[in-house]
Amino acid sequence: MVCLGNICRSPLAEGIMQNKINAKKLDWSVDSAGTGAWHVGELPDPRSIDVAKKYGIDITHQRARQFKAKDFDEFDYIFAMDASNYNNIRKLAKTEAQKEKVTMIMNWEKPDMNQGVPDPYYDSDGFELVYDMIDRACDRVVEKIGD
Numbered sequence: 001m002v003c004l005g006n007i008c009r010s011p012l013a014e015g016i017m018q019n020k021i022n023a024k025k026l027d028w029s030v031d032s033a034g035t036g037a038w039h040v041g042e043l044p045d046p047r048s049i050d051v052a053k054k055y056g057i058d059i060t061h062q063r064a065r066q067f068k069a070k071d072f073d074e075f076d077y078i079f080a081m082d083a084s085n086y087n088n089i090r091k092l093a094k095t096e097a098q099k100e101k102v103t104m105i106m107n108w109e110k111p112d113m114n115q116g117v118p119d120p121y122y123d124s125d126g127f128e129l130v131y132d133m134i135d136r137a138c139d140r141v142v143e144k145i146g147d
């Protein structure tokens with residue numbers, strides 16, 4: 001799960017997906033990262049922590065890290081939150097196969113629309129919407145590729 005800072009959207013996406021993995025007992029591992037390095041080592045944004053908690057998900061063990069090329073080897077799917085993240089991740093890919101691992105997460109719900117999960121950093125009211133969008137997309141991911 002990849003966004004820009006790895007403090008708002010992708011930590012929520014990691015927590016939401018981990019929650020579904022646990023519920024369905026899927027043999028998956030999920031992680032999150034940011035394309036930028038400004039917030040490396042930080043906890044998720046308190047507003048993300050709060051909205052996750054509201055839905056029974058604890059994300060306070062997470063710490064921000066930057067996406068690295070090695071992630072292409074370690075993960076089968078790389079979910080970008082928006083088009084900017086998508087383009088920046090794909091620039092780091094060395095092969096077509098690596099590029100193909102990258103998708104925009106909302107395309108799992110609305111194929112080919114290239115809808116971005118809006119960056120809520122400067123919009124405190126946006127976190128609930130972000131949670132809801134990611135939750136719906138993760139449900140589709142589990143339906144499509146879950147065992």
Ligand code: 4NP
Nearest residue numbers: 003004005006007008009121
């Ligand atoms: P995120 O949100 O990409 O969802 O983690 C942001 C967090 C920090 C910044 C931008 C977006 N920032 O500019 O520091």
